[in-house]
Amino acid sequence: MMAVTKPARYILFILCFLIALHFLLSATHAPYGKATSLSGFWAGKDRPTKYSDSAVPAYSDFSSSIGGASNATRANATFVMLARNSDINGAVQSIRSIEDRFNRDHGYPYVFLNEEPWTDEFKKRISALSYAPMEFGVIPHDWWFQPDWIDETRAAAGRKKMEEQGIIYAGSVSYRNMCRFNSGFFFRHELLRKYRWYWRIEPDVMFHCTLSFDPFVYMEKQNKTYAFTIALYEWAATIPTLWDTVKDFMKQNPDTVAPDNAMGFLSENGGDGYNMCHFWSNFEIADLDFWRGPVYMKFFDFLDRTGGFYYERWGDGAMAAALFLPKSKVHFFNEIGYEHPPNIHCPSDDEVWRKGMCSCDQKRTHDYGPYSCQRQWDRIFQ
Numbered sequence: 001m002m003a004v005t006k007p008a009r010y011i012l013f014i015l016c017f018l019i020a021l022h023f024l025l026s027a028t029h030a031p032y033g034k035a036t037s038l039s040g041f042w043a044g045k046d047r048p049t050k051y052s053d054s055a056v057p058a059y060s061d062f063s064s065s066i067g068g069a070s071n072a073t074r075a076n077a078t079f080v081m082l083a084r085n086s087d088i089n090g091a092v093q094s095i096r097s098i099e100d101r102f103n104r105d106h107g108y109p110y111v112f113l114n115e116e117p118w119t120d121e122f123k124k125r126i127s128a129l130s131y132a133p134m135e136f137g138v139i140p141h142d143w144w145f146q147p148d149w150i151d152e153t154r155a156a157a158g159r160k161k162m163e164e165q166g167i168i169y170a171g172s173v174s175y176r177n178m179c180r181f182n183s184g185f186f187f188r189h190e191l192l193r194k195y196r197w198y199w200r201i202e203p204d205v206m207f208h209c210t211l212s213f214d215p216f217v218y219m220e221k222q223n224k225t226y227a228f229t230i231a232l233y234e235w236a237a238t239i240p241t242l243w244d245t246v247k248d249f250m251k252q253n254p255d256t257v258a259p260d261n262a263m264g265f266l267s268e269n270g271g272d273g274y275n276m277c278h279f280w281s282n283f284e285i286a287d288l289d290f291w292r293g294p295v296y297m298k299f300f301d302f303l304d305r306t307g308g309f310y311y312e313r314w315g316d317g318a319m320a321a322a323l324f325l326p327k328s329k330v331h332f333f334n335e336i337g338y339e340h341p342p343n344i345h346c347p348s349d350d351e352v353w354r355k356g357m358c359s360c361d362q363k364r365t366h367d368y369g370p371y372s373c374q375r376q377w378d379r380i381f382q
């Protein structure tokens with residue numbers, strides 16, 4: 001046996017000590033483990049310096065390479081953000097917020113959609129925020145702009161009338177484009193085709209509570225299809241003929257209506273009149289396959305053909321979740337503190353609020369405020 005010299009023995013001892021220390025820290029201190037584990041190291045090393053518009057994730061072996069993401073229970077899911085290049089600061093804030101409160105431990109990918117090409121500046125600043133794959137897509141022209149078959153004279157008259165009533169975005173065609181796109185097209189985009197679940201994130205939003213669970217996995221395990229955090233009243237003047245159109249659809253397609261649906265959330269009289277309650281769809285976690293399925297596609301086409309997205313200002317595909325799904329498939333995520341000024345959902349239950357280390361003021365929560373439809377939601381489960 002070779003004799004070990006004194007300095008060598010000293011180095012060996014230091015080495016053993018360091019290795020032991022590493023294992024001790026890894027075992028007792030999760031963030032340390034994450035920062036130094038081999039998988040974390042490779043994720044850092046392989047980090048692409050270029051992002052792309054292609055449908056291929058930035059790095060395909062990513063799902064096995066980031067911290068908590070190497071988890072067989074991860075869902076087939078993505079974040080999706082509709083934005084413009086000029087939304088960059090609001091978009092950065094929103095991504096930073098969801099990363100801090102949830103995604104840095106999960107590494108779910110992001111899809112960004114825009115009606116025009118993304119600037120390098122936007123892609124650069126956004127892709128600096130996370131190691132998660134990010135894809136930047138452009139919306140096909142016909143999915144965004146007002147179709148030719150819309151009578152522009154009638155649409156302009158509709159906008160003018162709403163402007164006179166002092167309604168926000170009354171005169172905006174691009175707002176209507178956005179509403180129609182979100183109602184009927186985003187889920188068909190090629191960048192979303194490979195996913196089942198999405199979580200919609202808008203620029204300028206805040207997530208106020210740390211999530212100790214994965215909402216996507218929750219949806220899947222609990223057989224949920226659609227989830228919301230805020231339910232509120234619609235402005236009736238923006239949708240004068242929507243409910244009659246929806247009733248026509250249900251009359252013509254009775255088989256699409258779910259037996260145990262959430263009609264009690266939408267109506268005070270069993271479906272005759274609409275009480276203006278809707279899920280505030282700028283936060284949504286839902287099953288893309290529901291929107292892509294035959295029932296919803298038929299419903300959207302029926303609504304779209306009337307031109308109501310432009311002659312009025314319809315914008316709520318989410319209503320379909322209350323009609324064509326059993327109510328047990330729609331979920332209210334109390335744990336997700338969410339703010340899109342001026343509306344905020346903050347868990348009012350002290351235990352939930354503390355556990356989530358929530359940064360929101362519980363007194364400001366929308367839940368049972370004057371514009372809220374939370375009571376109409378609660379009552380259908382009583």
Ligand SMILES: *[C@@H]1O[C@H](CO)[C@@H](O)[C@H](O)[C@H]1NC(C)=O
Binds near residue numbers: 068069
């Ligand atoms: C995977 O998820 C489970 C349940 O959330 C969790 O207990 C476990 O620690 C996770 N594993 C990894 C490697 O993150």
Ligand SMILES: *[C@@H]1O[C@H](CO)[C@@H](O)[C@H](O)[C@H]1NC(C)=O
Binds near residue numbers: 194196289
């Ligand atoms: C994810 O979901 C989509 C849509 O349902 C499906 O086409 C795809 O095969 C799924 N991918 C995996 C890996 O399960």
Ligand SMILES: *[C@@H]1O[C@H](CO)[C@@H](O)[C@H](O)[C@H]1NC(C)=O
Binds near residue numbers: 221222223
């Ligand atoms: C979800 O649906 C599956 C299949 O129908 C069923 O086996 C399972 O028990 C359901 N889970 C819950 C939590 O309802």
